Amino acid sequence: MSPPYKLTYFDIMGLGEPIRIMLTYGQLEFEDCRVPKENWPNLKPNMPFGQLPVLEHHGRVSHQSMAICRYLAKEVKLIGKDSLEDLDIDAAVDTVNDFRQKIGKYHYESDETAKEAYIKTLFGEIVPFYLEKLDNMAKENAGYLVGSKLTWADLVFVGLIDYMNFMAKKDLLASAPNLQKVKEHVVNEPNIKKYMETRPNKH
Numbered sequence: 001m002s003p004p005y006k007l008t009y010f011d012i013m014g015l016g017e018p019i020r021i022m023l024t025y026g027q028l029e030f031e032d033c034r035v036p037k038e039n040w041p042n043l044k045p046n047m048p049f050g051q052l053p054v055l056e057h058h059g060r061v062s063h064q065s066m067a068i069c070r071y072l073a074k075e076v077k078l079i080g081k082d083s084l085e086d087l088d089i090d091a092a093v094d095t096v097n098d099f100r101q102k103i104g105k106y107h108y109e110s111d112e113t114a115k116e117a118y119i120k121t122l123f124g125e126i127v128p129f130y131l132e133k134l135d136n137m138a139k140e141n142a143g144y145l146v147g148s149k150l151t152w153a154d155l156v157f158v159g160l161i162d163y164m165n166f167m168a169k170k171d172l173l174a175s176a177p178n179l180q181k182v183k184e185h186v187v188n189e190p191n192i193k194k195y196m197e198t199r200p201n202k203h
C-alpha cells in the first residue's frame with residue numbers, strides 16, 4: 001500500500017523542506033517525490049496553480065507550502081494553546097517568510113548591477129533588522145519562537161534556514177544565539193534528528 005501522504009517538490013530543500021520536517025516530526029509516512037527539472041514543464045500544467053510543493057492526501061491535492069504546514073501542525077499537535085497564540089505563530093511564520101523573500105530577491109536577481117546595489121541594503125539593514133528582532137523573540141520565548149514551547153513556527157524556521165543561508169551565502173545564525181537555540185530544539189527532536197542525518201543536502 002502506498003503511504004498516506006505524497007509530497008511533490010523539486011530535488012532541493014527550498015519550500016518543500018518545512019513540509020518534510022513536519023511530516024517527519026509527526027511520523028506521518030510519506031512519499032518524497034522529487035521532480036527532476038527536465039520533467040517539470042510536463043508536470044506544471046497539472047498542478048493546481050502551476051507550482052510546487054503540493055501534498056497529496058485523503059484523495060486531494062493541496063498546494064501552498066505554509067497552508068500545508070499549518071494543516072499538518074493541527075494533525076501533529078504543534079499549534080498554539082488558543083487562537084491568540086495561533087495568531088502569534090502565524091505572524092512568526094509570515095515574518096520568517098518575509099525575511100526569506102528579501103534574501104531570495106538577492107539570490108534570484110539576474111541583473112548584476114541591481115544585485116550589487118541591493119547587497120548594501122540587504123546586509124547593512126534588512127538582515128540585521130530581522131535577525132535582531134527574531135533573536136529577541138527567541139530569547140523571550142526560551143529558545144522557541146512563540147509560547148516558550150515547540151510549535152510549527154520553529155519547524156518552519158528551521159526547515160527554511162539552510163535554504164536562506166545558501167541564498168545569503170552566509171551562516172545567518174552565527175551571531176544569533178537564541179535562534180541557534182531554536183534550531184537546536186528542533187534538530188534534537190528524535191524523529192527530526194534521524195531524518196537530518198540522512199536527508200539529501202541539496203539547495
Ligand SMILES: N[C@@H](CCC(=O)N[C@@H](CS)C(=O)NCC(=O)O)C(=O)O
Pocket residue numbers: 014015044050051052053063064065066
Ligand atoms: N507561495 C507558494 C510559492 C510556490 C513556489 O514559488 N514554488 C516554486 C518553487 S519554490 C515553483 O514551483 N517554481 C516553478 C514554477 O513556478 O514554474 C508556496 O509557498 O508554496
